[in-house]
Amino acid sequence: METHIKWIITAILVLGIGSYFAYSQTKPLHTELLEVKEQTVAQEFKEEGIVTSSLEQPIFSEISGKIVKMHVKEGQKVKKGEVLAEIEAKDLEFQLRQLQAQLESIKGQEKQAYKSPYSAQVKQQQLMIEETKRQLEIGKNNYEKIKSLYDSGAVSKQELDDAENKVKQLENALLQQEQALKLIEEQAEPMPGTSQYYKGLRESVNEQIAHLEYLLSSKKIMAPVDAVIKELSVKEGAMVTPQTPLMTLSDDNNLEVEVYLLTEDVINVKEGMIVELIQKRKNGDYSFKGQVKSIAPAAEEKISALGLTEQKVKVTVVPDQKESPELRPGYALDVVFTTLVQENKLAVPKVVLFPTENGGDAVWVVKNGKAKMQEVKTGMETDELVVIEEGLKAGDLVIKNPQLEGLKVGKAVQQSNK
Known part of the structure; x- marks a missing residue:
């Protein structure tokens, strides 16, 4: 009886194992399947x-001095012409006053170099010349009238000659008076080169004054363009020189x-x-x-x-x-x-590929619910995708994980629930 029971149990176990083995062979694998589609594939790379x-412009001061006021801070937006900082310039202001006083002194010295006693004589002679010119103009007009009368027979030849002689006398008198004025002016002129000397002095001092005025106008540092204060290199109260960068604009x-x-x-x-x-x-x-x-x-x-x-x-x-x-x-x-774009290409993730024994590439496809190994010819690759030139067509289902346990040719495969 006991032997009979053992045989029954053994038979049941063998039947169960056989049934399980048979079921495991026919049970479909559930995995993620990818549908092959045409798409645009781009070859690209990325860098930081x-x-x-x-425009990144460093700002310098044109004068040396202490920054008495910093009007901006880092990150601040400024407009062209806006004051960025102010620099103390007392030394330049003192130098300017000295030069202005020196210029006035030169002007006074120049006046003293010319002889003033002759100014009255020059004025008197100029008045005489003006009077003679007036008389000459009258004489010329009178001559023209007499000549017209003479041509019509109203006056004698003597009267015409007298009028002509009067004009010549006035012309000679005017010439003599102009020569006399020239002589007076020559006697009143200073030594040769005096005018050029004082002119040179004035120009030299004026150039120095203009330069100082330009530098003083630079004590207020202005924004040359609309920009942002990218970086401040100095603080308020710092001493700076023309070689010191104050800030950088961007x-x-x-x-x-x-x-x-x-x-x-x-x-x-x-x-x-x-x-x-x-x-x-x-x-x-x-x-x-x-x-x-x-x-x-x-x-x-x-x-x-x-x-x-x-x-x-x-x-x-x-x-x-x-x-x-x-x-x-x-x-x-x-x-x-x-760097490269291909449109309307069949492409799959690179992870679905696996090597074949002959050194080619293949993928697992599912046809009629069964797994099939399909060799493919690949083309352009990106970081994630590879173009399939031969071996697949649009609509094919590809197994995403080629290393799936239990996967083999003819194995039933179904799409897993996502």
Whole structure:
């Protein structure tokens, strides 16, 4: 009886194991399946760029002195002509007063160099000349009248000759008086070169005065353009010289992004190329467009994050003003360069591929609910996708995980619940 029961139990176990084995062989695998579709595939790479200003201008003082007032602070926006700082200039003001007094002294010395006693004689002689000129004009008019009367026979030849002689006498008198005036002026002139001497003195002092006035006008440091105070190099109360940088201005209306690319990457970058700029944010990254403005003609040595020396080329990108968020110099942005685009291509994630025994590539596809190994010919690759040139068609279902346990040719496969 006991032997009979043992046989029954053994039979039940064998039947159960066989049934389980048979079920496990026919039970479908549940996994994620991907439908093959045509899509646009882009080959791209990404580098970090830094926002800079196209205009970064250091500001210097043209005079030495103490900063008595600093009107701005870092990050402040200023307008062209706005006062940035004021510098004390007492020494220059004292020098200016000295030169102005010196100029007045020169003018006084120049006056003394000319002989004043002759001024009355000069005036008297000038009056005589004016009177003679007046008489000569009357004589000429009278001569013309008499000549007209003579031509008509109203007066004698003697009267015409008398009128003509009168004009000649007045002309001779005028000539003598003008020569007399010239003689008086020559006698009143100072020594040769005196005029040039005092003229040179005046011009020299005037040039010094003009220079000091220019420097004094520079004691108020003005903003040369509309800009932002990027950095203050000195504080109020500091002593400065013309070689001391006071601050640096940047133009936030003309921002650029500088990014350094490896020499092998920059080959595929061209001026005018549209790029994607990404600003990282806590609530999600913000993406906007930019355009390559320029590519440096030579590479520079840069140290990588791993401490390696690399040859990199500076590329300057201009953000799209309409799309760009509020940016400031120093902000970091990711710059995405798209170097190759293929449209309407069948592409799958690179993770679905696995190597074949003959060195090719293959994927697992599901047809009629069964797994099938399909060899493929690949094309362009990106970081995540690979283009399938041959072996697949649109609508095919591909198993995402080629290492799935239990996966083999002919195995039943179903889409897992997502």
